[in-house]
Amino acid sequence: MIIVLKKSATEEQIRHIEEKLREWGLQPNISRGSEKTVIGVIGDQTAIRSRPLEVFPGVESVMTVLKPYKRASREFHEDPTVITIPPVKSGCSPVVIGGRDIVMMAGPCSVESRESLFEISRCAQAGGARIIRAGAFKPRTSPYAFQGLGKKGLEYLAEMRRELGIPIITEVMDTRDVKMVAEYADVIQIGARNMQNFNLLKAVGQIRVPVLIKRGLASTIQELLMSAEYVLSEGNPDVILCERGIRTFEPMTRNTLDLSAVPVIKRESHLPVLVDPSHATGHWDLIPSMSKAAIAAGADGLMLEIHPKPEEALSDGPQALLPDRYMNLMKELKTIAKAVGRSL
Numbered sequence: 001m002i003i004v005l006k007k008s009a010t011e012e013q014i015r016h017i018e019e020k021l022r023e024w025g026l027q028p029n030i031s032r033g034s035e036k037t038v039i040g041v042i043g044d045q046t047a048i049r050s051r052p053l054e055v056f057p058g059v060e061s062v063m064t065v066l067k068p069y070k071r072a073s074r075e076f077h078e079d080p081t082v083i084t085i086p087p088v089k090s091g092c093s094p095v096v097i098g099g100r101d102i103v104m105m106a107g108p109c110s111v112e113s114r115e116s117l118f119e120i121s122r123c124a125q126a127g128g129a130r131i132i133r134a135g136a137f138k139p140r141t142s143p144y145a146f147q148g149l150g151k152k153g154l155e156y157l158a159e160m161r162r163e164l165g166i167p168i169i170t171e172v173m174d175t176r177d178v179k180m181v182a183e184y185a186d187v188i189q190i191g192a193r194n195m196q197n198f199n200l201l202k203a204v205g206q207i208r209v210p211v212l213i214k215r216g217l218a219s220t221i222q223e224l225l226m227s228a229e230y231v232l233s234e235g236n237p238d239v240i241l242c243e244r245g246i247r248t249f250e251p252m253t254r255n256t257l258d259l260s261a262v263p264v265i266k267r268e269s270h271l272p273v274l275v276d277p278s279h280a281t282g283h284w285d286l287i288p289s290m291s292k293a294a295i296a297a298g299a300d301g302l303m304l305e306i307h308p309k310p311e312e313a314l315s316d317g318p319q320a321l322l323p324d325r326y327m328n329l330m331k332e333l334k335t336i337a338k339a340v341g342r343s344l
């Protein structure tokens with residue numbers, strides 16, 4: 001931490017700050033320049049993070065050098081985290097996220113019916129998806145829009161998993177549902193709108209099902225990492241991050257895919273990173289190019305939405321890929337994966 005002092009700061013004020021820092025077990029190092037005097041603070045600063053040093057007389061500003069996320073940071077855990085989805089629920093071979101393989105999670109936006117879930121999941125699996133995505137609890141902007149099938153949707157997902165032998169990822173929106181969703185899901189999704197629902201993050205931190213956290217619509221990368229920190233600090237080490245576009249002034253796409261988040265997160269954190277080009281762009285025709293770019297940027301996986309009749313989809317039809325387009329894209333993505341030393 002660096003404390004920048006006002007030009008007008010008196011010796012007495014500086015001594016007072018020094019004394020306080022020492023009292024808190026820290027070592028202040030004063031450097032007096034011709035323009036500014038700054039105090040470099042050395043030591044374990046976790047205890048003073050909540051202290052408002054800015055209000056001390058003579059202080060102009062305080063800069064934090066230490067990262068606020070600890071367990072999510074590279075400094076804490078140098079090697080990349082590799083998460084294995086065990087075959088307990090699916091009966092399939094384990095799925096490894098964060099390793100050499102790029103993991104495709106594909107499926108419908110929502111579980112709409114048993115039949116359509118089975119049809120789309122079969123297609124997703126045939127194209128190479130290792131995990132089926134589908135929401136039973138849907139975070140919709142309008143209360144009048146389709147809200148998801150709830151528990152029935154989870155039951156269809158479990159039935160599909162039994163039959164196809166493929167794990168599932170599905171969203172939980174409410175702390176009261178965490179236990180139930182965890183019984184069904186192989187990976188629990190925290191949606192963009194709940195990225196900073198701290199009680200929900202704590203609740204999924206207390207279970208032992210891997211958690212995928214989607215970046216909030218207006219959240220910084222640091223805030224995303226802090227959300228991961230919530231889950232990790234509660235004891236769940238299996239956290240996957242997902243860039244799904246952020247809201248900007250650009251109306252041509254549903255959101256703006258911040259691809260630079262992938263290398264930034266890789267630099268800052270050991271956690272695996274996925275990209276969801278479906279929600280990021282909102283248009284099916286933009287998904288192939290953004291999927292390729294995501295793999296080239298170093299993503300550990302993708303999350304895609306598929307629907308055989310997008311015009312009849314109960315949610316997110318405009319961004320759904322038709323099955324044959326998804327199949328073609330998967331072939332193209334294999335080439336990109338190979339070019340960056342990965343496999344799909």
Ligand code: PEP
Binds near residue numbers: 135276
């Ligand atoms: C979803 O994956 O179905 C979803 C609602 O995504 P997001 O939370 O990123 O909007």
Ligand code: MN
Binds near residue numbers: 279305315316
């Ligand atoms: Mn969707």
